[in-house]
Amino acid sequence: MKKLVLSVVAACAVSAAAPALAADMAVKAVKAPVVAAPSPWDIAFGSAIMNDYMWRGYTQSAHRPSVAAYFEPRYNITDTLQLYAGMSAESIKFPNKASAEVDFYGGIRPTVGPVAFDIGFWYYYYPGGDSTYIQNGAITPAFKNASFYEVYGKATWTVNDLIALGGNINYTPSYLGTGAWGTYYSGTAKFTAPGTWFPNGIGAYLSGEVGRQELGTTDVLSVDGFAPVAATKLPSYTTWNVGVGFTWKVFTVDLRYSDTNLSRSDCALLTGDPGASPTGAGGALESRWCGATFIAKLSADLTLGALK
Structure with a gap:
């Protein structure tokens, strides 16, 4: 009986000491995983195809x-300040045959x-222009170098x-290389449909511009x-556009x-349309390059960061 009591007392002593021994044991620290800071660099790129390349109304x-x-x-x-630089290219058909x-x-x-x-500088480069073109069957002189810049x-x-509302202003000292100054200003508005309006990740918007x-x-x-050819005052004008767009993943279809x-x-004076012909009573050349036009455009836009 005495041995049994001693055994019970010893067991109780050991169990009482166990928590103290565990508390005294060193605990190995667990290091938090190192998360790399996101790169400040990114690249946006994309392409598009359209039935007509309209620029400021023509x-x-x-x-x-x-x-x-x-x-x-x-x-x-x-997060609120970005620098950028870029290059783009479009296929065109100019009177002076720029490529x-x-x-x-x-x-x-x-x-x-x-x-x-968004504040910046834009240079429009039109390589391969000629100093003459044929308009209404006659050889006509032209400004060979149509390249110019805008701020x-x-x-x-x-x-x-x-809802998003916007304003834009562009200035050049030599519009299309003619030596005529040009200032373009416009207001824009865009309504983006709520995401619940369309299924399967399809988005939509309505937008317009008056310039x-x-x-x-x-x-x-x-x-x-x-x-x-004497110095010529180029005609100033107002232009506008309105359209709807549908988006899915990186793709956009814009109908405008x-x-x-x-x-x-x-329009004939401003654009030099080779197909302009004398149709008015006074025999002045007239062009349809600036009239009402419907544009359908399919584009894909993405960033390198979104692909990672």
Whole structure:
């Protein structure tokens, strides 16, 4: 009996000491996994095909289909400040037979609260132009180098998840290489449909723009074999467009109506449409390059960061 009591006392002593011994044991620290900071660099790129390349109310592709592509590296200084530079290219059909439009651009995109700004520089390069073209069956002198640059500023106010309003201004000292200054300003609006309106990740929007292109006077056009063409005041005009778009993953289908208040004779003067012909009572050339147009565009846009 005495041995049994001693055994019970010993067992109780050991069990009482066990928690103390466990508490005194060293615990090995578990290191938290190291999470790499996201890279400030990203690249946006994409391409598009459209039935007509319309630019500020008139066609750049003679109302024929056009393809486009772009490549844009970006550097995010902070969540609200981005630097960017890019290059894009579009197929065109110019009177002076320039082979393509190649754009080089860059700028800065700061965001202040709900307002996103975009301030930058854009160079339109049109290689391969000629100094003459045929208009209405006659050889006509032309500005061979249509390349020019613009500086621009944009602001977009995201009112809420559905509505965004914007304003833009662009300025060039030599519009399409003619020597005439040009200022374009416009207002934009966009309504994005709630995500519950369409199934299977399909999105939709309604958007529009009203713009004004103010233009100055060209340089004197002097081409060998032709009498100098006097400096000409280019017609200023108003343009607008409205359309709907549908998105799915990286793809967008945009269906848009575009128009201007340019007369057909002013359109012929501004664009140099080779197909312009004298149809009015005064025999002035008239062009349909600036009239009401329907544009259908399919594009794909993505970023390298989204692919990771």
